Amino acid sequence: MAVYDLEEQEQIDNLKAWWQQHGNLITWTVSALAVAVVAWQGWNWYQGQQAAQASALFGALQQAMVKEDTQRVRTIAGELTEKFGSTAYAPMGTLMAAKVSFESGDAKTARAQLAWVAAHGKDELRDVAHLRLAGVMLDEQAYDEALKELAHKPGPALAAAYAELKGDVLVAQGKQDEARAAYKEALEAQEKDSKDGTGEAGRSPVSQLLHQKLDALGGAA
Structure with missing residues (x-):
């Protein structure tokens, strides 16, 4: 029994020595993982909030388009790009706003809006933005600029x-x-x-x- 006690004590001593050597690292690792989990959950919540607010703005933009409120459309589109540019609603809304701007005779704003979508949009939205921007440039006789857009x-x-x-x-x-x-x-x-x-x-x-x-x-x- 005494031999067993000695072996057990030796194991305990080894464990203490190992913990003294590696304990801080383990504690920091566990803490870092905990912080990462909390941060990830917080980011998901933030993204959800962003998407919800952007969705509400997108709906307001659609209503403004129905009412043909050009100024309201421009204002909402600006808010979408400034505050919710990372959401999918921003390029969709800005592309729609560019159409309104162009049809109302404000080609300068339309170009800026289309350029933003071309730079920040994805897949087909980006492709459409380049195409429409080239069309605006053709109307303005900016032929070389139009061809640059069509090189995409x-x-x-x-x-x-x-x-x-x-x-x-x-x-x-x-x-x-x-x-x-x-x-x-x-x-x-x-x-x-x-x-x-x-x-x-x-x-x-x-x-x-x-x-x-x-x-x-x-x-x-």
């Missing part, structure tokens, strides 16, 4: 629209050969997208328009 590579859904608008810009610049190539690229993308299960491409209104633009350039496909 979009997803397949907007490939034809990008190529068509690029053709429009090149026509405006008097670059007919390059415009013809862009329209053919757009037509190819459009017909590829509209093919049915049999592999036959139908003549959609967009395809018909592209054929007309090519005919006008003397380059029917």
Whole structure:
């Protein structure tokens, strides 16, 4: 029994020595993990609050659009980008606000709003922002700037629209050969997208328009 007691005491002494050497590290590690868990929970709560507030603002923006309250739309869009820019509602709302700004004749604000979405939006929203921004620049005869926006590579859904608008810009610049190539690229993308299960491409209104633009350039496909 005495031998057992001695062995047990030795184990206790070893445990004490080990704790003296590593105890502080373990304590700090556990504390850090606890802080991380609390921080993560707090961040999730904060994100939830942000999303809820942004959703309410987005709803208010939609109502302002229905009422055709341009100033209110602009104000809400600014608040979305300034306070809730990390939420999905900000780029959606700002893209909608840009349409209102442009239609009301405020191209400068529309450009700024579209540029924000192009920089902060994701996926198709970003692609749409670049496309619309290029369209505004075409209207303003800022052709080189428009082409820079169209250099952004979009997803397949907007490939034809990008190529068509690029053709429009090149026509405006008097670059007919390059415009013809862009329209053919757009037509190819459009017909590829509209093919049915049999592999036959139908003549959609967009395809018909592209054929007309090519005919006008003397380059029917």
